[in-house]
Amino acid sequence: MHTLLPTTIVGSLPKPSWLAQPEVLWSPWALEGDALREGKQDALRLAVQDQTRRGIDIVSDGEQTRQHFVTTFIEHLSGVDFEKRETVRIRDRYDASVPTVVGEVRRERPVFVDDAIALRESTDRPIKWALPGPMTMVDTLYDAHYKSREKLAWEFAKILNEEARELEAAGVDVIQFDEPSFNVFFDEVKDWGVAALERATEGLHAQTAVHICYGYGIKANTDWKATLGSQWRQYEESFPLLQRSSLDIISLECQNSHVPMELIELVRGKKVMLGAIDVANEQVETPDEVADTLRRALSYVDAENLIPSTNCGLAPFPRAIAQRKLSALSAGAAIVRGEIAQTAQVAS
Numbered sequence: 517m518h519t520l521l522p523t524t525i526v527g528s529l530p531k532p533s534w535l536a537q538p539e540v541l542w543s544p545w546a547l548e549g550d551a552l553r554e555g556k557q558d559a560l561r562l563a564v565q566d567q568t569r570r571g572i573d574i575v576s577d578g579e580q581t582r583q584h585f586v587t588t589f590i591e592h593l594s595g596v597d598f599e600k601r602e603t604v605r606i607r608d609r610y611d612a613s614v615p616t617v618v619g620e621v622r623r624e625r626p627v628f629v630d631d632a633i634a635l636r637e638s639t640d641r642p643i644k645w646a647l648p649g650p651m652t653m654v655d656t657l658y659d660a661h662y663k664s665r666e667k668l669a670w671e672f673a674k675i676l677n678e679e680a681r682e683l684e685a686a687g688v689d690v691i692q693f694d695e696p697s698f699n700v701f702f703d704e705v706k707d708w709g710v711a712a713l714e715r716a717t718e719g720l721h722a723q724t725a726v727h728i729c730y731g732y733g734i735k736a737n738t739d740w741k742a743t744l745g746s747q748w749r750q751y752e753e754s755f756p757l758l759q760r761s762s763l764d765i766i767s768l769e770c771q772n773s774h775v776p777m778e779l780i781e782l783v784r785g786k787k788v789m790l791g792a793i794d795v796a797n798e799q800v801e802t803p804d805e806v807a808d809t810l811r812r813a814l815s816y817v818d819a820e821n822l823i824p825s826t827n828c829g830l831a832p833f834p835r836a837i838a839q840r841k842l843s844a845l846s847a848g849a850a851i852v853r854g855e856i857a858q859t860a861q862v863a864s
């Protein structure tokens with residue numbers, strides 16, 4: 517692995533068409549039973565191969581074995597009734613029919629651990645695994661039991677910690693929590709969001725990351741982004757809190773977004789997973805465009821803390837586009853790595 521500017525992706529990659537309908541988010545499986553189990557494992561190995569062949573250093577499963585970044589995890593818990601559905605407003609942005617919390621939530625068995633073992637066996641590179649964050653889980657459900665977002669988040673944090681510890685034991689190097697809700701519910705982030713996230717990471721030796729984003733390029737998200745003005749300063753709310761937190765890595769989106777780069781200064785000292793690949797635009801970045809984004813970020817983050825990444829998941833793209841974006845990411849990182857090496861040589 518490159519010790520400087522190791523590349524990674526936030527999480528998802530497109531699934532092969534024989535596993536699920538392509539270019540659709542959260543599309544249903546095309547296989548069943550044993551064939552589905554085998555198909556998911558095959559897709560996971562392909563995702564690893566695509567990443568390693570295209571120069572990605574910290575490899576993920578491409579989320580090939582899950583349908584939805586939050587719901588798939590919740591499906592494995594008891595206390596949630598998927599038949600009993602209520603319509604709620606997700607992230608204050610769009611209405612969705614969601615399952616209901618009807619009793620105490622519990623993880624009866626590991627959720628992703630077998631998949632993480634399969635990922636561990638398929639590569640010698642460092643691996644990263646994504647879990648939903650407690651606040652984002654709460655925001656994807658109707659709660660008829662705890663009747664408190666904070667209480668439910670705390671229960672989820674304990675469950676996530678159990679899962680994370682087992683992922684770590686399976687050889688996962690980086691455990692990432694996806695918390696897009698942190699860009700929406702600022703008061704709750706302050707009151708209990710960061711605390712719940714820290715509870716989820718308690719006792720871990722693996723590196724811990726939090727991914728906060730503006731979402732996939734779906735209409736509800738692009739409409740919302742259009743209301744945010746010329747400067748997206750949402751990170752300003754959570755970053756100072758995260759800077760003081762126990763989390764190791766903070767992920768943000770910078771490619772074609774209106775996030776002012778100087779906000780990175782707010783998490784000085786942390787590692788920064790910097791989105792240098794747009795997930796809402798099929799136009800493939802050139803290596804120079806990626807390099808330019810990384811160079812601008814280097815004014816606010818030390819090179820040894822910079823992890824070039826994607827803005828968010830690549831799932832909605834045609835596979836060929838996603839693959840080319842992986843190549844652009846690693847080629848852009850290589851340019852900047854070369855420049856840093858050259859500067860170091862001149863200086864010595």
Ligand SMILES: [Zn+2]
Nearest residue numbers: 729731828829
């Ligand atoms: Zn995201």
